[in-house]
Amino acid sequence: MIKINEVALDFQTFPNGETRVDGEAILQAAAAETRNRVVLKYESDGDLIKLMFVKRFLDDHRLTASLLITYMPYSRMDRVEGSSVFTLKYAASFINTLGFEEVTVIEPHSDVTMALLDRSTARYPSVELLEQVIRETNFNAEEDYLFFPDAGAQKRYAKVKGFKQLVGFKVRDFQTGQIQKLDVVGEVAKPGFKAIIVDDLCSYGGTFLLSAERLKELGASEVFLLVGHCEKSVFQGKIPNSGLVDRVYTTDTMLDESPIDKIQMMKLGGM
Numbered sequence: 001m002i003k004i005n006e007v008a009l010d011f012q013t014f015p016n017g018e019t020r021v022d023g024e025a026i027l028q029a030a031a032a033e034t035r036n037r038v039v040l041k042y043e044s045d046g047d048l049i050k051l052m053f054v055k056r057f058l059d060d061h062r063l064t065a066s067l068l069i070t071y072m073p074y075s076r077m078d079r080v081e082g083s084s085v086f087t088l089k090y091a092a093s094f095i096n097t098l099g100f101e102e103v104t105v106i107e108p109h110s111d112v113t114m115a116l117l118d119r120s121t122a123r124y125p126s127v128e129l130l131e132q133v134i135r136e137t138n139f140n141a142e143e144d145y146l147f148f149p150d151a152g153a154q155k156r157y158a159k160v161k162g163f164k165q166l167v168g169f170k171v172r173d174f175q176t177g178q179i180q181k182l183d184v185v186g187e188v189a190k191p192g193f194k195a196i197i198v199d200d201l202c203s204y205g206g207t208f209l210l211s212a213e214r215l216k217e218l219g220a221s222e223v224f225l226l227v228g229h230c231e232k233s234v235f236q237g238k239i240p241n242s243g244l245v246d247r248v249y250t251t252d253t254m255l256d257e258s259p260i261d262k263i264q265m266m267k268l269g270g271m
């Protein structure tokens, strides 16, 4: 989905699959503001082509724009791994060619995204929302733990201070996506603690179910999940009906709504 100044653009598709772009709708949405804010809420690769059409059209009308990327597509393909191509590099280079005045990325998977995107800054809802989640779960920083499922997550949230922490050591087969093992590194003082798993993205939720299982084996009484992004596939996974994860806190960077109470979708401002 592409938005300009909060207005979601509607695109039609020609019978052969090409996109019909409505220039008047773009100019109408753009006219309301002096500084245009384009939002890319990635749903499929077609959104990248639509983004290009919109930006080039704005350029032709001498209208400038900033870009907010709610989830950076290909951000997990941030290196060459076996035969899997470093596609983030190409996706970022495509966005750079569009020449937005500034680019804001929500919860990038790694620093590689920010290194590749020109004029970019990141925003981390997992960190912004942590205080609220702590209040809602009656989390006690003296006794309870934050859990980062892997070294990438621990690095991403290194600036979160003042909490007892546990870290997972996860081995995943990059080709199949299967998690081969997840061990918890660190000791707990006593059982009966709460744990908040903090990470960037939940897909089918395998990482978090396994994390919750390990944490409950270590004596966790309740396990909560706070993730910046949640793919729609979470509703097809086991999290909704599993007792291992007690509640999920996430945002609308990928979801439009949550049909189940257990997955609490919080709306991010400025989108």
Ligand SMILES: O=P(O)(O)OC[C@H]1O[C@@H](O)[C@H](O)[C@@H]1O
Pocket: 076, 109, 149, 150, 199, 200, 201, 202, 203, 204, 205, 206, 207, 208
């Ligand atoms: O286990 P699922 O939900 O499929 O995938 C989510 C995990 O995979 C990683 O890329 C994310 O950072 C997160 O740790």
